[in-house]
Amino acid sequence: MKRLDLIFSERELDQILSALEAADVPGYTVMKHATGKGPQTVVSEDMEFTGLGANAHVIVFCELEMINKIKENIRSILNYYGGVAYISEAIEM
Amino acid sequence: MKRLDLIFSERELDQILSALEAADVPGYTVMKHATGKGPQTVVSEDMEFTGLGANAHVIVFCELEMINKIKENIRSILNYYGGVAYISEAIEM
Amino acid sequence: MKRLDLIFSERELDQILSALEAADVPGYTVMKHATGKGPQTVVSEDMEFTGLGANAHVIVFCELEMINKIKENIRSILNYYGGVAYISEAIEM
Amino acid sequence: MVSNLVLQNVLTPPVLFFFLGTIAVAVRSDLEIPAPLPKLFSLYLLLAIGFKGGIELEKSGLGGQVLPTVLAAIAMSLLIPLICFVILRLKLDVFNSAAIAAAYGSISAVTFITAESFLESQNIPFDGFMVAALAFMESPAIIVGLLLVKLFAPKNRPNSREMKWGAILHESMLNGSVYLLLGSLLIGFLTAAYNPGGVEKMQPFTGKLFYGAECFFLLDMGIVAAQRLPSLKKAGSFLIMFAILIPLFNAMIGVFVAKALLLGPGNALLFAILCASASYLAVPAAMRMTVPEARASYYISTTLGLTFPFNIVIGIPIYMGLVNKIIPSLG
Amino acid sequence: MVSNLVLQNVLTPPVLFFFLGTIAVAVRSDLEIPAPLPKLFSLYLLLAIGFKGGIELEKSGLGGQVLPTVLAAIAMSLLIPLICFVILRLKLDVFNSAAIAAAYGSISAVTFITAESFLESQNIPFDGFMVAALAFMESPAIIVGLLLVKLFAPKNRPNSREMKWGAILHESMLNGSVYLLLGSLLIGFLTAAYNPGGVEKMQPFTGKLFYGAECFFLLDMGIVAAQRLPSLKKAGSFLIMFAILIPLFNAMIGVFVAKALLLGPGNALLFAILCASASYLAVPAAMRMTVPEARASYYISTTLGLTFPFNIVIGIPIYMGLVNKIIPSLG
Amino acid sequence: MVSNLVLQNVLTPPVLFFFLGTIAVAVRSDLEIPAPLPKLFSLYLLLAIGFKGGIELEKSGLGGQVLPTVLAAIAMSLLIPLICFVILRLKLDVFNSAAIAAAYGSISAVTFITAESFLESQNIPFDGFMVAALAFMESPAIIVGLLLVKLFAPKNRPNSREMKWGAILHESMLNGSVYLLLGSLLIGFLTAAYNPGGVEKMQPFTGKLFYGAECFFLLDMGIVAAQRLPSLKKAGSFLIMFAILIPLFNAMIGVFVAKALLLGPGNALLFAILCASASYLAVPAAMRMTVPEARASYYISTTLGLTFPFNIVIGIPIYMGLVNKIIPSLG
Numbered sequence A, B, C: 001m002k003r004l005d006l007i008f009s010e011r012e013l014d015q016i017l018s019a020l021e022a023a024d025v026p027g028y029t030v031m032k033h034a035t036g037k038g039p040q041t042v043v044s045e046d047m048e049f050t051g052l053g054a055n056a057h058v059i060v061f062c063e064l065e066m067i068n069k070i071k072e073n074i075r076s077i078l079n080y081y082g083g084v085a086y087i088s089e090a091i092e093m
Numbered sequence D, E, F: 001m002v003s004n005l006v007l008q009n010v011l012t013p014p015v016l017f018f019f020l021g022t023i024a025v026a027v028r029s030d031l032e033i034p035a036p037l038p039k040l041f042s043l044y045l046l047l048a049i050g051f052k053g054g055i056e057l058e059k060s061g062l063g064g065q066v067l068p069t070v071l072a073a074i075a076m077s078l079l080i081p082l083i084c085f086v087i088l089r090l091k092l093d094v095f096n097s098a099a100i101a102a103a104y105g106s107i108s109a110v111t112f113i114t115a116e117s118f119l120e121s122q123n124i125p126f127d128g129f130m131v132a133a134l135a136f137m138e139s140p141a142i143i144v145g146l147l148l149v150k151l152f153a154p155k156n157r158p159n160s161r162e163m164k165w166g167a168i169l170h171e172s173m174l175n176g177s178v179y180l181l182l183g184s185l186l187i188g189f190l191t192a193a194y195n196p197g198g199v200e201k202m203q204p205f206t207g208k209l210f211y212g213a214e215c216f217f218l219l220d221m222g223i224v225a226a227q228r229l230p231s232l233k234k235a236g237s238f239l240i241m242f243a244i245l246i247p248l249f250n251a252m253i254g255v256f257v258a259k260a261l262l263l264g265p266g267n268a269l270l271f272a273i274l275c276a277s278a279s280y281l282a283v284p285a286a287m288r289m290t291v292p293e294a295r296a297s298y299y300i301s302t303t304l305g306l307t308f309p310f311n312i313v314i315g316i317p318i319y320m321g322l323v324n325k326i327i328p329s330l331g
């Protein structure tokens, strides 16, 4: 089992979730209101009321095949708008 | 050292935390207001003001023995109400 | 690639982020309003309006060398004020 | 005449803001009211409704129509779930039927205050003690719902999860919104009785601000209700029909009971709307805890996605037309 | 005389609370207004501005100066981005130039209401229909910005991301804040027309409370604006100059157009401030989605970190001085 | 007579809502006021208290009793921590003693406004300049607390963490709540002096709404205070005794000082409550940063879990009885 962590701007949340649902992932969890800093941008809490919004942190527990399925689609969104995606190992309790 | 990620409805938070404390886990962290989708349910932010509430994401860093101790109790709660639990490796910095 | 999870009181957030930025980490993500329990303290949501504030959960994806660079500085803050730091494996998607 | 009432109802700010919210979802505007702001308005409205109701109750005392009306309201909240349960069992299992039945036996405070605003805009008088009826209709329906599960559920429910009476009463009486409403009612009562100056000083907060806060909250309710619609489609046509026809049916019973209670047209409309409305606050919370077998999306999408909009947009004026037909105005 | 106006402006609660916020950042106080509270005030202000504007519009009708003023305002929101774009292209690429240009063509509602408060404190009358001008200046500037990208952007933008007209119109018209403002305007209009009692009942929420909520929000704006300053430094002196000189320039054009429209001094100031102010709500949201190549820190730190404070502290009284020079008072 | 006052105090909406909150926790209702809503009310109350105090201060000027009262208040906030420290050292280490002592030298703004509401309901006049005393009592106690640590702490504190004067002053003067209170005081003063129209326009927000917002906030305070009780038990009987007896003792000193200052009964009660109340906002924030060795649960659970409820429920009427005994009414 894998754990996929996606962090990107809230404004792309609908797009990313559509991509996940299109691939029929078994589930996902979304935490909004994250802030942070990346190679491209700084996202701070005080900007949440401007149109820009904060970041979302999405966690997906799924099999590696699933990740391979969604990889390209998600990478293309993240490359365009910014954001990161990391995979780690996990096993069900 | 292990890292345990529990994701489930906020309404079961007290029950889960009691289970953790009963087993004397060294500590835990709770992040509320998570939303998500699982095999059984969809939890969206707009439902937070209905009685249903959002999800909670609980992180526990502890030894494997500890996890074995709490496993059964927590699984029984998650099986009944829904929710997921995953274990991964972690080492203290 | 490593994933570093730092959990500590929001009041030390500026200090920790300064330490991270001083070491030129490639990026980080901050989730505030976390609550929890540790060997030293209990942090509950209802205390957020007192001066104490809640916890922050900071995630850093970076190389091991980076972690070695920031280790000492961060440990000294966490030892003084409380908080935990764990490392796990991660690979970029 | 009813269509005239519908139009008059639709052109009030609360209903217009509700539409603004639903249309926002329909046209995919990114307008959103982030958590926990809706909770702020929801808590405020419950507190203000309760407080104002308590003051009125102190004024009117428990004599006259008050006690009979409250008792009749409680009776309705016991009866309606039974009727609904029988109907729902035609298509659904015991768990879902009981949970949805409980929701329709209970009430929606926002529907109630929208009806009050409608009456005010029509200059039709009504009594503050109706809030007491509102407050006492939340819990009984929950208890009936849980009893239905206890009686009719398949016997293979895990033993360890057996429903205990303590838990049932706890969930039904001490649910946050029930508790805040009843508590504020009591505080309003005590303040009016012992500290009239306090009533005056609360007035800008609980009185003057109320209408605007109601509009703001209905804007959010419009968004939320519209977001429930897709899951309503999945629920199927039986539940969709149910969510529209049952309020009509319950309102009709309500009007006749109101006539028997000799209530004036204003109170009669409020009584009807209590019967017709369904809970999306107290009941879902209680059901989620005690009947996790029921699908939350069923009882949320019917009550919130359909019955709520139906009631505040078309229901209220239709029930008013009914009241006008059946109960002769005293004016 | 202008310095006198500046002083009078600075000593009003909204501007004082704005200073309190900026100083908090400067002295590193830990004062903060956590999310989503600023959003609450921002939504409230848009709703209240729109609602009040709708009522006034209903009163004044669309005759007289109303239609010409609104049309001129729309023209300005098309023209200003073009001017800005030409200037910005001296130093910046197409993406950044277009995004910043769009922001300056659009408006800032909070700057507008601070100008209204200033007029009230000076007892200078102005008309409610100016809110309609405000509401209609948000979208055109966004469209111009996106057109500029479409026309002048290097042709190697990834094909899959090509801008579609639907998306452009969607982003410009259905952005949450534009939508709420226009929607509330319409609701205010309808309420005033069909339900005057509703106007009365909204008054404590949308009217009485407004000034205080504005102050609270400006406290937060002070904090946010001051936090933008460091990234402004990175943006460089060209953008810093731009963020101060362009509002002056746009205000001047605005005053002359206002004179041509025969607006009174109050309306003329509001027209000038619409031209001078820049958007940090609707435009950034639209640009983030459609022109991710532009650096958000550029258009946020110029509009929010510099132009906004400049306008509300010094700009308003300066433009008032200009109006007094150019437009003879009718009193 | 005091028991009569207690009853009259208990039957005011703020205290009743406080009870509603505590009982919610006791009966395990799931009523909760999610973050950051309590922060909203807390910020609002500080802003409104400060603003109103500033206006009053401008009216009364700095002559008469104003300056002596403020100076005496500052003196009390320096003296009380010393007394508390000596007592606390009987059982606790230097760090905890100093932190708790600082909290009791400082003040609780919500206790203060509950006392004001009590005076209003009793029709006892008091002066607005007492808010200035409130505002100036927050910082000195923090400084004394940190000095006590500096002087008496074991010398093996890590060198790198040595307390610097800059940091001490920063924490004591620029803490968010101190800063907002003082800033709003200044803004109120300036507005009253230079822009009386602004005072009028703030009135619905800072004045009219205040009482209701106070009730809402006390509902939350009731929940929070009750949730502190378990950790109070762990703190042990010494701290429990301390948290009840010290307010009584400090109030008594306060009443005598008030007598010496020739304050009227209303002002005397407010002076006493400033001495008796303890801080759970500014001081914990400062101590957390500078004395992490002290256990937060000690200073939070004593001040918030016990002293706060004691003061607002029983303390205020008791101190009033004391004032009535010691200070002859002028009426």
Ligand SMILES: Nc1ncnc2c1ncn2[C@@H]1O[C@H](COP(=O)(O)O)[C@@H](O)[C@H]1O
Pocket: A007, A008, A009, A035, A036, A037, A038, A039, A040, A041, A042, A043, A055, A081, A082, A083, A084, C025, C026, C027, C028, C029, C030, C059, C060, C061, C062
């Ligand atoms: N190395 C990293 N570790 C953790 N979070 C990151 C990292 N890099 C970027 N992020 C997050 O991803 C968001 C988008 O980054 P960017 O790709 O710069 O637009 C940032 O705001 C951070 O929240």
Ligand SMILES: Nc1ncnc2c1ncn2[C@@H]1O[C@H](COP(=O)(O)O)[C@@H](O)[C@H]1O
Pocket: A025, A026, A027, A028, A029, A030, A059, A060, A061, A062, B007, B008, B009, B035, B036, B037, B038, B039, B040, B041, B042, B043, B055, B081, B082, B083, B084
């Ligand atoms: N595969 C998954 N990955 C991440 N989160 C999940 C996954 N499955 C379920 N969840 C989370 O667990 C919650 C409860 O799921 P359920 O078991 O369907 O009730 C969901 O709302 C999600 O937030």
Ligand SMILES: Nc1ncnc2c1ncn2[C@@H]1O[C@H](COP(=O)(O)O)[C@@H](O)[C@H]1O
Pocket: B025, B026, B027, B028, B029, B030, B059, B060, B061, B062, C007, C008, C009, C035, C036, C037, C038, C039, C040, C041, C042, C043, C055, C081, C082, C083, C084
């Ligand atoms: N074993 C653990 N697992 C997860 N979170 C922890 C753990 N220990 C401590 N924490 C978090 O770190 C915070 C600070 O802990 P402490 O070191 O006790 O001050 C706690 O409030 C928890 O949120």
Ligand code: NA
Pocket: D080, D103, D104, D105, D106, D107, D274, D275, D276, D277, D278
């Ligand atoms: Na009902």
Ligand code: NA
Pocket: E080, E103, E104, E105, E106, E107, E274, E275, E276, E277, E278
């Ligand atoms: Na402009």
Ligand code: NA
Pocket: F080, F103, F104, F105, F106, F107, F250, F274, F275, F276, F277, F278
């Ligand atoms: Na004190």
